[in-house]
Amino acid sequence: MSPGTLSSAYAACRRVNARYGKTFFLATTLLRPEQRPAVHALYAFARWADEIVDAAGVADRASRLDEVERLLDEEPSNPVLLALADTMRRYDIDRSLFTDFLASMRMDLDVTEYADLDALGVYVHGSAEVIGLQMLPVLGTVVPREEAAPYAARLGTAFQLTNFLRDVGEDLDRGRVYLPQDVLAAHGVDRDLLQWVRRHRRANDRVQGVLDDLVAHSYALYRSAEPGIAMLSAVSRPCVRTAYTLYRDILGLVGCEVLWRRVAVPNARRFAVAVPGAGRALLARASLARAATP
Template sequence: MSIGPSSLASAYAACRRVNARYGKTFFLATTLLRADQRPAVHALYAFARWADEIVDAADVPDRAGELDRLERLLGEEPSNPVLLALADTVRRYGIDRELFTEFLASMRMDLDVTEYADLTALGGYMRGSAEVIGLQMLPVLGTVVPGAEAEPFAARLGVAFQLTNFLRDVGEDLDRGRVYLPLDVLTAHGVDRELLQWVRRHRRANVRVQRVLDELVAYSHAIYQSAEPGIGMLSATSRPCIRTAFTLYRDILGLVSCEVLWRRVAVPNARRLAVAVPGAGRALLARAMNR
């Protein structure tokens, strides 16, 4: 099948719309990338979003079968805009296809696994759901050091972002039957699933639940700190984007309280602009110096 430039452009535009609609904070950060980098990031996001929607679709009777079908489609001639853009991105940047296999393996875990004993067990899940996302992104972003040297930091940043999402989305995940807060941390503070559900139902803070959240916020901050040196390993034109995403996602941790069980917290628009505008200035400067 011959794919013309217009078809590919339309495919990337479709991925961009998915990113803009569902990943607002991340999408804002991607505007700081060079124009030639953005489509690849949108394609990677759109594919991950597709798999995530299959997992969370209550009206899909065979979600495991749909994930299997999606994995098969990765090895076939692209049949829709997301797969077309993804195939071009993988080819253009030499992204390891095994990273997508690992990602889908973690997505399958979400169909059956509803809780994790400890951070080690959760880390096994996050290898495929978060670390590989950072590794997929790395060739697109580019590095000023050998890629292998930057990979551990990219993987850790993926984990930091996902831990932030887990803390922000406790209530929504609970409605889907999942608890990503490690059981040993919950138990240490006298918290169980029933108490989490009570807090969500009654919209009332609880000191034991707050202690769990505080401990995991502190743990997440430590992951951000360990990932931060990797930003300096990225190409100069990519750093403003990742620094902006890093700052805004980390800011979410400061909003985590028991309220995350009954409402979705978000960084205020004024703060987003305060971070993004200087980032845009740094991005323009980096592009001008690297022409």
């Protein structure tokens, strides 16, 4: 694998991250330059699998996911796999994390709803917790990695639940409801009512009650994950703190309108969070450079 080929592969992953993961991409700019390509590779791989799952009218999605998993153990054959293979080697990322991720992607092919948070948690382990665990070696820690791992997994879950709340309407169009059925039932909400709200673009108190409960649960997850940020290497904390803040901010925008439009943190708020984060990142890098100077 020539350096030029590998550089091009990472550049392709960066473009995927920049196009589809704007908030996440903004946060990655606060990492050291040598860390960013690995994060882009992890993101691009996850996005690739997600695109396979969501491809409309594709009958062989399961076999395509099987092919992706098989390719992980062969000579890399495309830019995403080239960059991912290098990232896995460079940071000694556990191969089983990708197996678990793809297992959750396969669940999306035939599981359309979840009875409760415990059932949803089986899916979220592979779709989100393992992403936090994949990231951990890249970010680095000031404590043993296994001590930081539960917090990284929990933050992945918080991000995923935030996405579920933001994307209720889009997921409905794909035939999926990630909001737990027991929470829906407690408020007298079913799939038909969710679809009615989406179709008519009208708020509903019962639906709002469901969203409020799950927003509160998600805020609690963010609080329980927050101590893990201090366990990361100093140069990585500004990135994760920025992502933490901006994703958590999405929760404050969640109302019935998520069923008919995609809410987003305003650009002014993004940069109000990112600019101080950039300052902290520069200070952390300067401190690291001084410590490395004989």
